[in-house]
Amino acid sequence: MKKIGVVLIFITGGLLVYASLDFPLWGDPNAPASIHVSPYYIENAVRETAASNIVTAVLADYRGYDTMFETVVIFTAGIVCIFLLRTRKSLKSDVSRSYRHIPTGITLRIEKGGKFPEVSMDFERLDTDWVPHDIIVKTTCRLIIPFIQIFALYVIAHGHHSPGGGFQGGVILGASIILLAIAFDMRAAMQRMGERLTAFLCVAGVFIFAGTGVLCMLYKKSYLDYSALMFVLGVDAASARSHGILMVEIGVGIAVMAVLVALYYNLASAGRLDEGL
Amino acid sequence: MLLMIGLYGIVVKKNLVKKIIGMSILQTATILFFISIGAKNNATIPILNHGHDSSHTAIDAAAFINPLPHVLMLTAIVVAVATLGVALALIIKIYEKEKTLEEDEIFCQQINTDITNN
Numbered sequence: 229m230k231k232i233g234v235v236l237i238f239i240t241g242g243l244l245v246y247a248s249l250d251f252p253l254w255g256d257p258n259a260p261a262s263i264h265v266s267p268y269y270i271e272n273a274v275r276e277t278a279a280s281n282i283v284t285a286v287l288a289d290y291r292g293y294d295t296m297f298e299t300v301v302i303f304t305a306g307i308v309c310i311f312l313l314r315t316r317k318s319l320k321s322d323v324s325r326s327y328r329h330i331p332t333g334i335t336l337r338i339e340k341g342g343k344f345p346e347v348s349m350d351f352e353r354l355d356t357d358w359v360p361h362d363i364i365v366k367t368t369c370r371l372i373i374p375f376i377q378i379f380a381l382y383v384i385a386h387g388h389h390s391p392g393g394g395f396q397g398g399v400i401l402g403a404s405i406i407l408l409a410i411a412f413d414m415r416a417a418m419q420r421m422g423e424r425l426t427a428f429l430c431v432a433g434v435f436i437f438a439g440t441g442v443l444c445m446l447y448k449k450s451y452l453d454y455s456a457l458m459f460v461l462g463v464d465a466a467s468a469r470s471h472g473i474l475m476v477e478i479g480v481g482i483a484v485m486a487v488l489v490a491l492y493y494n495l496a497s498a499g500r501l502d503e504g505l
Numbered sequence: 506m507l508l509m510i511g512l513y514g515i516v517v518k519k520n521l522v523k524k525i526i527g528m529s530i531l532q533t534a535t536i537l538f539f540i541s542i543g544a545k546n547n548a549t550i551p552i553l554n555h556g557h558d559s560s561h562t563a564i565d566a567a568a569f570i571n572p573l574p575h576v577l578m579l580t581a582i583v584v585a586v587a588t589l590g591v592a593l594a595l596i597i598k599i600y601e602k603e604k605t606l607e608e609d610e611i612f613c614q615q616i617n618t619d620i621t622n623n
Contacts, residue, residue, distance in 0.1 A: 233517040240512060257545045266571045270551060273572075282551040282572040283579070290577060298580045305587035384526040385583040390552065395583055484583075498597050 238484065270275045278470040279388040288473040288480075292452035295476070296437050299483050307486035310427070313499030338444050351413060354375055371412035376404040384481045388470060394477035396485025398433075405485070406492045414497060417489075426490045433483025444472070452476075521599065521606045525592050534583040536578045543574035551575070 252259035273285040275479035287295050325337045377400075382395030409417035441452040454472025455465040463471070551572040570579040583611045596606065 230517050237512045237517075254541065254544060259542070261574065262543045262545060266573045269572055270569050280552055282569070283575045286576045287579060291534055294580060298583050302583055302587045305590050308591050312591075312594040313596055348590060392552075393579075470549045485591075488586075491594075495590070495593050495597065498601070 236409055269298030276466055276469065277473065278466040279473055281388055281390065281392075283391075284387050284393050284473060284477070288476050291455065292441070292476070295480065296441065298479050299434050299437055303430055303483055306430050306490045309491050309494050313494040315499045325353065332363045334437065355496065365411050369407055373404050373408060374422045377401060378409070380481075380485075384477055385474070385476055388473065394480030395484055397477075398481035399488060401481065401485040402488030402492075405489045409492065409496070414493065418493070421489060423490075423493065425484045426493070429482050429486035430490060433479045433481070433486060436482065440472060440479070510528055519608045521596055521608065525589065525596070528592070529585065529589060532581065532588075536581055536585075539574045539578050539581070543571035 269282055269286050273282045274280055277285045277289050279285040327340050336420055347485050380397045380400035383392035383400060384394055387393035405417055444453050444456040445451050447456035454469040457472050458465050458468035461468055461471055515524050518524055549569060551569045600606055603614060
């Protein structure tokens with residue numbers, strides 16, 4: 229079985245190498261991939277959309293449908309992950325939990341059936357496979373996370389004029405929340421960004437994107453033709469398309485961040501959203 | 506080459522996690538391939554000088570890398586993330602049910618349960 233697999237792979241690889249002989253030279257400006265529609269984008273993107281990053285202009289404007297359903301794809305992935313893994317809260321009450329009594333520093337382990345202390349300042353919940361506090365990691369994360377988030381907002385907002393955009397910025401934002409969940413524990417992250425908020429933001433991001441398209445339709449233009457926004461914003465068509473790109477990028481960023489965080493919460497705790505990695 | 510490594514991971518390896526790693530490598534190979542299609546000699550990144558007067562100057566398409574593969578691969582990366590997330594979720598479920606991630610062991614267990622059911 230293994231030998232057949234290896235032989236098959238080498239046949240496929242050989243075919244691919246053979247096919248690559250027919251390719252145009254690497255870096256040839258007249259290669260077929262570079263002469264069809266891409267010169268139009270390069271020559272007209274700034275004039276038509278006022279976004280100097282052509283990749284962003286093509287992504288969010290010319291290929292707006294593609295990007296919208298892209299957002300729907302990651303939204304679906306997040307929903308599927310929640311559906312597959314999320315378990316009911318009532319199923320988890322028969323496991324033991326660990327608490328630390330903060331004034332005395334004593335760690336308590338309450339076996340199943342025992343009474344768990346109420347949420348208070350005196351008791352701090354600990355993970356079952358609890359590792360001691362690492363003050364260096366925690367302090368570093370506490371300092372660095374706000375800057376990560378500011379950088380993420382910059383990447384989203386400045387995606388027109390520099391490399392960046394909704395997907396990238398959303399990933400950085402999500403990573404900052406995941407860093408919080410890793411450096412502290414999952415409950416600390418979930419206090420700041422709970423499950424309901426995550427699910428709401430997943431939907432809100434897709435809704436902003438789709439809503440922008442519908443807003444364009446209300447002004448008798450095609451779906452996702454942002455030049456319709458010039459009636460709302462009172463600017464010329466190119467700037468309106470630029471602002472439209474920004475709006476959908478914000479939607480994409482929110483959706484990506486929320487989906488990443490939801491994926492992490494569910495994967496790391498196997499759906500219990502109780503104790504993470 | 507990367508594509509062959511990824512394909513090897515998917516076809517030959519029995520462990521499901523290794524198959525997923527193979528899938529990721531395969532996707533990376535595809536992305537790199539598409540990005541390399543967009544390359545042009547002596548061209549720069551597809552970001553133009555910003556300014557309201559810059560739109561009137563002529564822009565030479567040969568001076569900028571083809572932006573289209575970049576856009577397509579941006580979406581491909583997102584699909585890769587989505588498939589990875591769903592695949593890991595499925596793996597967690599399979600592990601909870603079967604207590605193993607080796608393909609042939611899962612297969613044996615299913616045959617055994619079929620025999621006992623009959």
